[in-house]
Amino acid sequence: MAKIKHTFVCQSCGVTSAKWVGRCNSCGDWNTFVEEVVSSKDTKNNASISSIGHVEARPFRLSEISIKESDRLDTNNGELNRVLGGGFVPGGITLLGGEPGIGKSTLVLQVALSLNDKKVLYVSGEESLQQLKLRALRINKENENCVFLSETSMEKILFHVEKEKPDLLIIDSIQTVVTEHLETAAGSVGQIRECANLILKTVKPLQTPTLLIGHINKEGSLAGPKILEHIVDTVLQFEGDRNHLFRILRSSKNRFGSTSELGIFEMEQTGLREVINPSELLLSNHDMQLSGTSISCVQDGMRSFMIEVQALVSSAAYGTPQRSSTGFDIRRLNMLLAVLEKRAGFRLMAKDVFLNIAGGIKIQDPAMDLGVITSILSSNFDLAIDTRCCFAGEVGLTGEIRPVNRIEQRIIEADKLGFRRIYLAVSNPSKLKNIKAQIEVCNVRRIDQLVKALFAG
Numbered sequence: 001m002a003k004i005k006h007t008f009v010c011q012s013c014g015v016t017s018a019k020w021v022g023r024c025n026s027c028g029d030w031n032t033f034v035e036e037v038v039s040s041k042d043t044k045n046n047a048s049i050s051s052i053g054h055v056e057a058r059p060f061r062l063s064e065i066s067i068k069e070s071d072r073l074d075t076n077n078g079e080l081n082r083v084l085g086g087g088f089v090p091g092g093i094t095l096l097g098g099e100p101g102i103g104k105s106t107l108v109l110q111v112a113l114s115l116n117d118k119k120v121l122y123v124s125g126e127e128s129l130q131q132l133k134l135r136a137l138r139i140n141k142e143n144e145n146c147v148f149l150s151e152t153s154m155e156k157i158l159f160h161v162e163k164e165k166p167d168l169l170i171i172d173s174i175q176t177v178v179t180e181h182l183e184t185a186a187g188s189v190g191q192i193r194e195c196a197n198l199i200l201k202t203v204k205p206l207q208t209p210t211l212l213i214g215h216i217n218k219e220g221s222l223a224g225p226k227i228l229e230h231i232v233d234t235v236l237q238f239e240g241d242r243n244h245l246f247r248i249l250r251s252s253k254n255r256f257g258s259t260s261e262l263g264i265f266e267m268e269q270t271g272l273r274e275v276i277n278p279s280e281l282l283l284s285n286h287d288m289q290l291s292g293t294s295i296s297c298v299q300d301g302m303r304s305f306m307i308e309v310q311a312l313v314s315s316a317a318y319g320t321p322q323r324s325s326t327g328f329d330i331r332r333l334n335m336l337l338a339v340l341e342k343r344a345g346f347r348l349m350a351k352d353v354f355l356n357i358a359g360g361i362k363i364q365d366p367a368m369d370l371g372v373i374t375s376i377l378s379s380n381f382d383l384a385i386d387t388r389c390c391f392a393g394e395v396g397l398t399g400e401i402r403p404v405n406r407i408e409q410r411i412i413e414a415d416k417l418g419f420r421r422i423y424l425a426v427s428n429p430s431k432l433k434n435i436k437a438q439i440e441v442c443n444v445r446r447i448d449q450l451v452k453a454l455f456a457g
């Protein structure tokens with residue numbers, strides 16, 4: 001076996017150095033040196049996936065390659081299946097990222113414990129076996145075929161993987177595992193990359209679906225090198241506001257499915273619950289007619305749902321009015337206020353404006369604009385909006401209401417939930433002909449037309 005050596009390599013220009021240096025002598029970049037493994041004879045590091053293990057490396061015709069959908073490992077979790085594109089793929093590596101405390105470990109433990117007849121190896125480098133047991137008791141599920149290992153050494157973990165040959169391997173988290181080949185600390189770029197490569201080389205020939213948990217850094221990106229995202233097949237992000245109950249699971253990369261799918265969960269005392277119909281939950285306390293609230297019909301990925309937009313407009317106590325927003329881009333709010341002021345003649349200059357999107361969900365859909373200005377106007381006039389109306393439209397700088405995408409889906413969703421009227425931009429009537437819905441579609445061209453329709457009389 002080749003002797004393993006390690007060296008430091010500049011990630012910008014590729015120059016090597018025996019010791020770590022802060023600034024690269026060759027390209028002049030700072031903090032680019034990362035410890036890497038080099039072994040003179042061993043060229044496995046550069047080997048392609050097909051030559052890893054015993055897979056025969058020869059060219060194949062597409063017709064010679066067979067795929068069976070049934071090969072996918074069903075996770076027994078509808079929302080996770082939806083985001084993965086139908087379950088885990090044999091040999092596929094999935095990276096699940098998210099902020100601390102968002103519920104990553106809870107989600108994977110729940111999946112591990114619900115795969116009853118499948119063998120699962122759950123490796124935790126973060127928690128002891130007792131802590132895992134406590135969490136399992138909370139989730140209240142049991143799977144006799146699920147085994148737990150509290151270990152951080154990559155070599156020992158892979159030894160157990162080869163021995164146990166599980167149907168699913170879970171590693172919580174990639175930042176806590178270390179390989180003996182490198183001297184740098186756990187969680188460093190070199191360690192993460194090397195460990196991920198070792199996992200890849202072990203699980204591809206065994207065809208073991210693998211789920212890695214990754215921490216997220218201050219900037220919100222998956223901590224560790226971008227290269228980790230290149231190595232894995234699927235990257236999932238678990239998002240949400242820790243103070244709210246909702247959690248959203250998205251995929252930012254998926255070699256085996258769509259990235260526009262979205263899974264919604266609710267954190268409960270006994271773990272994460274799948275939210276199959278988010279609108280009903282988000283609108284649960286919307287029975288009373290109060291001024292300052294309206295319902296937006298938003299689209300995220302392939303799913304459309306209703307969301308409550310609340311606004312409060314009050315006279316500013318001090319010279320500079322306050323503008324505050326939760327769950328909606330503050331710059332967009334300022335823009336909408338400027339449009340209301342300039343194009344529709346509302347004097348909001350001396351008013352404080354507070355905006356809140358119920359449920360703590362952050363949605364970046366321009367169709368929210370119409371709901372936002374409706375809520376602001378409703379609070380400004382102190383006139384309630386009919387709770388059976390909903391809104392979807394983008395507002396342009398000239399005060400025009402612009403059409404949004406997937407209008408048919410939005411109409412169908414609103415109709416399904418019993419809304420009586422949906423306000424939209426002037427839409428293409430031929431597209432809507434095929435929709436069998438009872439809901440009344442009201443087209444509005446400009447803000448003043450909306451004001452007339454909602455508040456006149």
Ligand code: TYD
Nearest residue numbers: 100101102103104105106138268269270271
């Ligand atoms: P955890 O899965 O440990 O988060 P992560 O692995 O992403 O850091 O769970 C985080 C939070 O979830 C924790 O603050 C407690 C809460 N929680 C519940 O509300 N209900 C439960 O059943 C469990 C297991 C956790």
Ligand code: MG
Nearest residue numbers: 104105126172
């Ligand atoms: Mg955790």
